[in-house]
Amino acid sequence: MGRVVVTGESAAHVAERTARASYGRLVALLAAPTGDLQLAEDTLAQAFEQALITWPRDGVPDNPEGWLLTVARNRQRDLWRSAAHRRNQPLETATDISADAVRQLDDLDPGRIPDRRLALLFVCAHPAIAAGVRTPLMLQAVLGFDSAQIAxxxxxxxxxxxxxxxxxxxxxxxxxxxxxxxxxxxxxxxLPSVLEAVYACYALTFAERGEGTSPAGEARYLAVTTAKLLGDQPEAWALAALLTLASARATAPGDRYLPLQDQDPDEWDRRLIAEGEAYLRRAGRPGQAPGRFQLEAAIQAVHCDRARSGATDWDALCTLYTALVAIAPSLGSRVAHAAVIGRTRSPRTGLSLLAALPVERERFQPYHAVRGDLLARLGRHEDAVAAYTQASTLSTDPAVRAFLERRAKETSR
Incomplete structure (x- = not known):
């Protein structure tokens, strides 16, 4: 296999890019013979470790994906031949990728599914896999999130x-x-499990938002591709609308986080707003009750309409969130519902809705942020500061953490 000699930094960059683009399909190929996902992930991780040692020294191979597949397969064969005494031996050196491996990589991308990651998401949505674990499994095995992020x-x-x-x-x-x-x-x-995984991918990476190759941008691409692939599935079009409309407002400058009410609508992407609204229209079915993603996309459309009207229709948001929690009472939707009710009706009512949430709320950063806002509106500044502080502690986004710390400081004055 030919190589291109590069610096260590460039080799690490290629490894990172290959992991992002190819991790899911490599895991699927490695797991295909036995269905052993854990072994596939372990041997692939070892192959990446070997790459970070070998590539800076010898150069990046022409086919990084094939190199990783060969190394991981060699390691698997070693383990299958002798599960004990060869377990800690070094990886074999990979010098080429077989024609069979190339064919398998190509075959994993059937013409009916234009994106390999999307094909693997449908693979991991197998009905024999427990429904409650399909989305977490897809996030880890295909989209590359670790268990702590998923948790x-x-x-x-x-x-x-x-x-x-x-x-x-x-x-x-x-x-x-x-x-x-x-x-x-x-x-x-x-489809429902696939849509959940794509939505979760977007939510987990919204801090890295944007078009192009950002994880959030890739999640939007997967949503749009899924909708076009299936053609007549309302919730697929609705998720495409939801992520496109959310992306249209993703314009926070630099490292500073701006809450929605503080954003300037003139900075929003009008092209993406029009595109998202078109997807939302395709999601509609006369006489058919809207699904979860249709309602969430409609909520995004109400927010985006401020770019035209200059005002937010809070009554419409109340109606939509009430409908959303009736059909999809997730922790996130119930916290958002409490926030809107607390703003449009009374902070006390919003706080009552928050208090009724299950104990998992304590690990949910938005719960504490919304609670801080509602407490501040009631003049309970000490309690609000405590809530903002807890929210900042739970935040993994430095910009959001800094915003919450500022809000706590301002509230304490």
């Missing part, structure tokens, strides 16, 4: 999420659930 998204302890994923992978292995891309007729059944 924060679901407001559960990191250890509990890690164990949940381990059990799911064990079941996949034991039940020999096949890693096969479903036919078009089976995709609608698997």
């Amino acid at each position: 924060r998204a679901f407001a559960v302890p990191a250890g509990a999420m890690s164990q949940r994923l381990v059990r799911a992978k064990r079941r996949i292995k034991d039940a020999r659930i096949p890693f096969a891309v479903p036919g078009r007729q089976a995709m609608p059944e698997r």
